[in-house]
Amino acid sequence: MNMVMNRFEQFSFKKVLVALIMTALVFAVIAPFSAKAAAADGTYAVNYNVLKDQTNETSRLDSYLTKPAQVIVANGKNVVRLTVKSSNLITTFKVEQNGVLQDATVVSTDTANNTRVVEFQVADLNAKVNAYAEITIPVIGYTGKYDVQLQFDEI
Numbered sequence: 001m002n003m004v005m006n007r008f009e010q011f012s013f014k015k016v017l018v019a020l021i022m023t024a025l026v027f028a029v030i031a032p033f034s035a036k037a038a039a040a041d042g043t044y045a046v047n048y049n050v051l052k053d054q055t056n057e058t059s060r061l062d063s064y065l066t067k068p069a070q071v072i073v074a075n076g077k078n079v080v081r082l083t084v085k086s087s088n089l090i091t092t093f094k095v096e097q098n099g100v101l102q103d104a105t106v107v108s109t110d111t112a113n114n115t116r117v118v119e120f121q122v123a124d125l126n127a128k129v130n131a132y133a134e135i136t137i138p139v140i141g142y143t144g145k146y147d148v149q150l151q152f153d154e155i
């Protein structure tokens with residue numbers, strides 16, 4: 001009886017061990033393909049492109065925002081800072097926050113160079129970020145209100 005029990009215990013122990021090893025192997029194989037780990041805290045220079053909404057084509061707005069962006073990663077949050085050129089023409093710059101377009105925070109304004117530094121949070125730097133700009137060129141009577149998307153390079 002004892003021997004039977006021992007065998008039984010041994011058998012089930014082996015089974016559990018094999019199952020554990022198999023599970024570990026599966027995770028070891030899958031892990032590199034799963035979601036990318038968040039970047040370590042720090043400040044990064046990250047290149048990005050401004051795309052026409054819902055396309056992979058470069059938007060006209062692309063040349064009005066400086067590159068690379070400064071990305072500050074801290075406490076699980078990514079804050080992106082970039083400079084808007086021709087600041088007097090790009091009258092509004094919004095970035096989607098929790099599904100709603102919101103004005104990027106103006107950090108500083110340089111009147112002499114006609115630029116302003118703006119910042120905004122980005123939850124997922126690997127996904128396209130919805131943004132919006134309003135352009136006003138009074139001398140030619142041009143007003144544009146456009147959705148665009150920001151796509152960041154990997155940190």
Ligand code: HEM
Nearest residue numbers: 051052053058059060061064086089135140142144146148
């Ligand atoms: C500061 C200069 C300008 C900026 C930043 C700008 C920005 C934009 C953006 C972001 C778009 C949406 C498509 C895209 O993402 O590329 C667009 C479309 C367009 N822009 Fe402008 N633009 C400027 C000047 C002009 C001027 C001077 C004209 C002509 C008078 C013009 C005419 C158009 C037209 C016809 C479209 C496409 C049609 C439309 O969607 O309304 N843009 N522009």
